[in-house]
Amino acid sequence: MSTQRTIFWLRQATLIGLCLPAIDLVWRWYTDDLGPRPVTLATHATGDWAVVFLLLSLAMTPLRATLDWMPLVHIRRRVGVAAALYALVHLLIYVLDQKWNLLVVATEIVKRFYLTIGFVALLALLALAVTSTSGWQKRLKRNWKRLHWLIYPAAALAILHFFIQSKVKIGEAAFAAGLFAWLMLWRVLPPRLRTSYLGLVLLAAAATLATVVFEAAWYALVNDIDPVRILAANLDSDLVPRPAHKVLLVSVAVIALVAGRRLAAATARLWTKRYIQPTISTP
Ligand code: HEM
Numbered sequence: 324m325s326t327q328r329t330i331f332w333l334r335q336a337t338l339i340g341l342c343l344p345a346i347d348l349v350w351r352w353y354t355d356d357l358g359p360r361p362v363t364l365a366t367h368a369t370g371d372w373a374v375v376f377l378l379l380s381l382a383m384t385p386l387r388a389t390l391d392w393m394p395l396v397h398i399r400r401r402v403g404v405a406a407a408l409y410a411l412v413h414l415l416i417y418v419l420d421q422k423w424n425l426l427v428v429a430t431e432i433v434k435r436f437y438l439t440i441g442f443v444a445l446l447a448l449l450a451l452a453v454t455s456t457s458g459w460q461k462r463l464k465r466n467w468k469r470l471h472w473l474i475y476p477a478a479a480l481a482i483l484h485f486f487i488q489s490k491v492k493i494g495e496a497a498f499a500a501g502l503f504a505w506l507m508l509w510r511v512l513p514p515r516l517r518t519s520y521l522g523l524v525l526l527a528a529a530a531t532l533a534t535v536v537f538e539a540a541w542y543a544l545v546n547d548i549d550p551v552r553i554l555a556a557n558l559d560s561d562l563v564p565r566p567a568h569k570v571l572l573v574s575v576a577v578i579a580l581v582a583g584r585r586l587a588a589a590t591a592r593l594w595t596k597r598y599i600q601p602t603i604s605t606p
Pocket of ligand 1 (some may be wrong): 374
């Protein structure tokens with residue numbers, strides 16, 4: 324398939340993939356299939372998808388570099404915009420939950436720290452979504468890059484918001500934090516290591532460890548639980564999978580994907596050299 328066609332189909336598939344959670348939610352809302360607390364479930368689902376798409380948008384650059392697959396550049400923007408839109412719908416559902424009383428919503432956002440940081444993250448995501456077009460890129464010139472650097476603190480705030488609202492069940496938030504650690508650590512690796520197996524193995528180890536540290540630190544600071552117990556839980560086979568195990572699994576999956584892609588590329592090169600080139604060079 325030509326590169327243009329690949330990009331076209333990748334963009335269409337991405338658009339469908341980004342819309343599916345919203346379609347599913349609307350359908351379940353319409354058919355009364357959201358359980359006894361539909362608004363709470365919808366708040367949680369939209370928040371979760373906002374974080375998933377936010378992390379995916381941050382994963383585009385590392386994946387493009389490690390998989391050496393340029394078409395991914397063409398879907399980064401729409402994944403980031405989807406994250407902002409899901410977060411906006413998440414806020415709107417919260418507003419609906421407060422019976423559209425904007426004064427109550429504003430007071431709650433000011434009063435509750437986890438809502439305040441969620442709101443700041445949302446403002447940043449919306450600013451990035453609006454200015455993500457090439458028109459804004461030209462208008463803002465060098466400031467565009469500076470502005471879009473905001474994605475990192477915005478993601479950190481969104482994950483902190485996730486942690487705080489999770490109360491004692493922080494498993495999913497710790498998993499998101501571990502993946503975020505992977506994505507940030509990849510960016511601070513020396514360029515040579517970023518695409519090497521050694522770099523990816525180091526990243527897998529560091530992100531897994533970071534997840535254990537996040538989990539242990541959270542339970543120690545918020546619930547006064549001995550960090551050694553969290554460490555022991557991560558080594559207990561009865562308690563699999565912990566967030567750190569999931570981060571390790573994703574990191575290993577990335578390495579396998581990179582290996583598979585490189586193997587396929589090497590096989591294609593060998594095939595071309597052995598069978599295609601001799602045919603072409605024959606007069
Ligand atoms: C003004 C902005 C925001 C408001 C008012 C808000 C409000 C809420 C509320 C009320 C909850 C549920 C809390 C509970 O059930 O106890 C929640 C959960 C959550 N929010 Fe937000 N949020 C905002 C921004 C964001 C943003 C920007 C993101 C991500 C990009 C986000 C991601 C999440 C996630 C992941 C959850 C947890 C879902 C789960 O537990 O499955 N929120 N938020």
